[in-house]
Amino acid sequence: MQNAPLETLDKDQLLALLKERDQQISGLTQQNAYLESQVEMYKRMQFGQKRERFEGDPAQIALPFEAPSEQAAEQEEILHEKISYIRKRPNHKGRAALPSHLPVEEIEIYPAGDLSEMVCIGKEVTEELDYEPARFLIKRYIRYKYAPKNGEGVRIGQLPERVIDKGIPSAGLLASILTDKYQDHLPLYRQKQRFARENIQIASSTLEGWTKEALIKLEPLYEQLVFDMKSKGYWQVDESPIKVLETDKKGACHQGYYWVYHSPLDDVVLFDYQPTRGSAGAKTMLESFKGYLQTDGYAVYEKHGKRKDVIHLACWAHARREFERALDNDKTRAQKALSMIQQLYAVERKARQLMLDAVEIKELRLTESLPVINELGKWIFEQIKSTLPKSQIGKAMQYSYGRWDALSAYLYDGNLLIDNNQIENSIRPLALGRKNYLFAGSHEAAQRAAMIYSFFAICKKHNVNPYNWLKNTLLNISTINHKNITDLYPQHFNKVHQLTNT
Incomplete structure (x- = not known):
């Protein structure tokens, strides 16, 4: 009918044709409005150019590399005035107080010249906050052996528990490597460069092996965290992607996901790696959950929110x-x-x-x-x-x-x-890390990373120094009684150490 001449159509056919065209126009109008809104939205999201491009002029003449002597003399005079001003500039009256817990190195400065005929009438104290780069050292354990003068039975001093049996890294070094990588987003290859600057040559495979072994030590604590998390009655849940290298396809990446669970009542966070964003990814944690479940509008959460034992909260x-x-x-x-x-x-x-x-x-x-x-x-x-x-x-x-x-x-x-903003804040360090190390080496490595992300997120929630917590945990997790393993949780770290120090 659309291709037939209009003069051959009767009244009903013309009305039907007009109605069909009105519907098409309405649909196109809606589509146009939607596309315009999308364009405007992306404009709002665009904060600036993705890159700054500079196109050189091929006809440009060679640039001078030295300023004329008269200009150089003028610049020297300006610098002299500025440096003199900086030296004479009074101290800032509103500077922040220096931390009281830091060690103090006192440097005594006496006036120049002969002071034998003078009397000290007082002193002025000036303080500044200083920094020294991390210091590497070798701990050498020398264990003495003793044997009885009469009889048998040699005794030797007990070697402290080591994180990696027969390995050279201490708990402090391993804690530093993991904190730098997962808290401060410094990939292992950059840490290797830092070692090299101190003339310490460590192979990439060795650093990766140390990281893996240290994370494996945390598995019992993480499993207990999963068990305890399942008893909470109020969760906030979100998910975030992570690229994982495929072992059977060279150079190919799989899109995995971290499912993140947050208990707002006690500020406990759990990262759980799953290879999918589908309903199977949340099944391990959510299938037995009962209570308040707060999420975004993702369909998987909507499904669990409809269960009779769950009250679904939106954001x-x-x-x-x-x-x-x-x-x-x-x-x-x-x-x-x-x-x-x-x-x-x-x-x-x-x-x-x-x-x-x-x-x-x-x-x-x-x-x-x-x-x-x-x-x-x-x-x-x-x-x-x-x-x-x-x-x-x-x-x-x-x-x-x-x-x-x-x-x-x-x-x-x-x-x-x-x-749901609190759980989104917990995921933010993961997003920063992704920009630096790009992907996980395997599905197993992604799950090991989930463990440390969980504990570091809890450290942040409870104002715990992640390095101090991790060093203490690596030193004690192999010898602690399994009944007391929860004492190693980050949320208990400050409290336990306060009791130990008193």
């Missing part, structure tokens, strides 16, 4: 993010939604400032947050009817509308959080 930060992306698509409605969401966060700030307990937080939310949520819900319900589904504002409304019960569920208990 207001993700809902807010969708409306923020819609600012260039529909500024008026996006701003209205963001303004009401901001009111919800204002209530959370008020609760923190007043240092309310869980019961008081719940009462405050029901008084001040619930009316805002009801108003926002009614507004979205009305506005969504006149919104193009594929537009960014339409997607933002659909995201919140489809998860409204889960977005409101944080009102049930004052211990629950309004968003």
Whole structure:
């Protein structure tokens, strides 16, 4: 009918043709609006050029490499004035106090010349914070042997427990290597370069072997962490990709995932590596979970959130993010939604400032947050009817509308959080690490890395020095009674050491 001459069509056929074309125009209009919103969103995400390009002029003349003598003399005068000013510049009155726990090296400075006929009338003390690069040394254990004068039975001093049997690295060196790699994102090849600067030649394979052996020592502690984590009743969950080298395909990478679980009530974090992002990846941890489960809108979490023993919580930060992306698509409605969401966060700030307990937080939310949520819900319900589904504002409304019960569920208990931001903060070091070492060498290596990421994330949550914790753990994990292994958790480190030192 579309190819037939219009003069041959009857009235009903013309109406049908017009209706079909209207539908096509409507579809194209929606598609165009969606594409425009995507373009605007990517413009907002673009903070600058990906690279700075400089195209040289082939006709450019040779550049001079020395300044004229008169200019050089003028520059010397300027430098003289600036250096004189810097020397005479008064001390800053608001400088921060130096840490009291650091060792102090005193350097006594006496006036020049003969002081035999003079009397000291006082002294002025000036302090500065200094730094010395890491110092390598060799620990040489000399064990003396003794034998009785009469009889048999030779006795020898007991060698301290070593992390790697018959290996040369100490617990301190291994802790430094792992902290540099997984906490400060310094790949092993860069650490090898640092060793070389100190004239210490260590093969890459040796560094990799040390790292592997040290991480294997943490396996019992990690397995206990997994067991204890499963008893928690409130989890925040997210996942993040990691490239893993394929052993059977040279140079090929597999896209694996770290599934990250956070218990907000006691700030415990668990990284679990899985080769997939599908439902099988979360099965190990989530299939037996009961309690509050807070996630983003990923379908795997939605499935587990529908189980009868689980109360699913959504994340207001993700809902807010969708409306923020819609600012260039529909500024008026996006701003209205963001303004009401901001009111919800204002209530959370008020609760923190007043240092309310869980019961008081719940009462405050029901008084001040619930009316805002009801108003926002009614507004979205009305506005969504006149919104193009594929537009960014339409997607933002659909995201919140489809998860409204889960977005409101944080009102049930004052211990629950309004968003998933804490677990996203725990994943951030992983993202920084990926930019430096790019991939894991195998699936087993990725899981070993998950262990140390877990413990270092807990260190950060509890303000524990990761190097000190790891060195202590590597020294003690082989000899500690299995019943007391939880004493080695990072969250217990400061407390245990305070008791030891008193």
